[in-house]
Amino acid sequence: MSTRVIKVAGDFSRYPAGRYKNDGPYSGEAFRDNFLLPAVSAGEQVVIDLDGVRGYGSSFLEEAFGGLVRKGFSQATIKSLLLLRSIDKSLIEEVEDYIQHGAEPDQDV
Amino acid sequence: MCDVRYTILNQIGTWLVVVTGWLVVHFFTVMRERQKEIRELKSRLVERVLEIEKRSICFHQAQSYSYENGAWLVAEIDRVSKTLSRRPLSSLAVRPEVIKRFRQSITRRNFDFTSFVPQLSNSELIFAIFAGALDLTEELEKAYESRYLDSWWQLFRD
Numbered sequence: 464m465s466t467r468v469i470k471v472a473g474d475f476s477r478y479p480a481g482r483y484k485n486d487g488p489y490s491g492e493a494f495r496d497n498f499l500l501p502a503v504s505a506g507e508q509v510v511i512d513l514d515g516v517r518g519y520g521s522s523f524l525e526e527a528f529g530g531l532v533r534k535g536f537s538q539a540t541i542k543s544l545l546l547l548r549s550i551d552k553s554l555i556e557e558v559e560d561y562i563q564h565g566a567e568p569d570q571d572v
Numbered sequence: 573m574c575d576v577r578y579t580i581l582n583q584i585g586t587w588l589v590v591v592t593g594w595l596v597v598h599f600f601t602v603m604r605e606r607q608k609e610i611r612e613l614k615s616r617l618v619e620r621v622l623e624i625e626k627r628s629i630c631f632h633q634a635q636s637y638s639y640e641n642g643a644w645l646v647a648e649i650d651r652v653s654k655t656l657s658r659r660p661l662s663s664l665a666v667r668p669e670v671i672k673r674f675r676q677s678i679t680r681r682n683f684d685f686t687s688f689v690p691q692l693s694n695s696e697l698i699f700a701i702f703a704g705a706l707d708l709t710e711e712l713e714k715a716y717e718s719r720y721l722d723s724w725w726q727l728f729r730d
Binding site for chain 1: 642643646647648649650651653654657658668669671672675676678679680681683684685686687
């Protein structure tokens with residue numbers, strides 16, 4: 464069975480922005496709740512394709528991925544289920560940091 | 573018979589010298605052109621980083637939140653990051669963590685409508701932006717220096 468690919472640009476928005484839903488319809492919280500949480504809750508392994516958008520704010524990435532840890536999922540579970548894909552290695556490194564330090568959102572990583 | 577062999581060998585030797593000379597000159601020409609291209613791209617990128625630094629400070633110190641300026645910053649930071657991920661500037665091998673820290677310094681805190689508070693010029697956030705931009709421009713200069721100015725073939729340049 465092939466792994467499902469979630470393309471942020473195609474499935475969510477080319478203009479992701481904001482941390483919380485109150486910041487806009489394409490916030491990190493909305494992406495987490497609509498795409499990441501269902502996949503991780505079901506134990507489904509998915510590829511997250513981060514390319515093709517107009518850029519990410521760190522607050523979006525922190526809430527989307529670090530927020531999963533705060534929702535109670537272990538770092539090991541998240542890392543094993545979410546496979547990140549991007550030509551930009553700094554984005555992948557940043558998301559991995561948020562998964563690692565998700566329990567402390569204000570800590571510098 | 574010996575004279576004929578000598579002449580042929582002599583001609584082969586001459587051609588070898590000519591071809592080798594051409595290859596060496598061509599190599600140095602290509603390297604010089606590549607270095608010039610990378611230097612120009614790197615300088616433009618440094619200018620772009622400094623522009624992002626300036627506009628991000630304006631964004632964080634503004635009296636009201638601006639969606640437009642926030643979107644511009646996100647797009648420009650992404651452009652810098654992608655430019656460094658693709659050829660030819662990927663040859664500089666700038667460390668992803670430096671780009672990550674630059675993006676975080678601007679877009680992690682106080683970047684959204686619900687959390688925005690105008691910053692004073694001596695706030696921790698403004699200093700973090702200065703540091704992030706400085707680290708990235710330094711990294712670019714060092715990477716260029718190490719990749720091109722310290723190369724062995726620079727010994728043969730004027």
